[in-house]
Amino acid sequence: MRTYIGGHEAVSDTDFVELALGTPLDLWLGVEGESEMEAAARMDAARDILAANPDFPDRVSRVAAEAIEAFAPDIFNVIPLPVRRPVRRRQSRGGVAA
Numbered sequence: 001m002r003t004y005i006g007g008h009e010a011v012s013d014t015d016f017v018e019l020a021l022g023t024p025l026d027l028w029l030g031v032e033g034e035s036e037m038e039a040a041a042r043m044d045a046a047r048d049i050l051a052a053n054p055d056f057p058d059r060v061s062r063v064a065a066e067a068i069e070a071f072a073p074d075i076f077n078v079i080p081l082p083v084r085r086p087v088r089r090r091q092s093r094g095g096v097a098a
Contacts, residue, residue: 020063021056023049 002009010016018024027046030039050056068075 017063017067021059 006019008015008019010019014025027042027049030042034042053059
């Protein structure tokens with residue numbers, strides 16, 4: 001089954017998030033090995049987006065809440081681990097070791 005958001009096909013979890021937010025995740029998270037100049041340019045672009053879209057933080061919160069709601073059964077699907085009791089060591093009764 002294929003999923004489309006706004007006419008774009010979402011083929012991965014990252015695609016869903018990027019299409020829901022309207023920006024690439026790398027813009028907000030950065031990329032490994034980027035230079036200081038690249039990071040500064042990325043942050044400038046992010047500031048411009050935030051200035052032009054004051055509701056953006058609310059959209060991000062909504063996307064995160066929807067993802068948690070959708071995946072909550074998997075996130076909280078835990079099983080209790082058995083309790084391990086400490087092993088008691090026998091104490092010698094004053095005897096001499098052989």
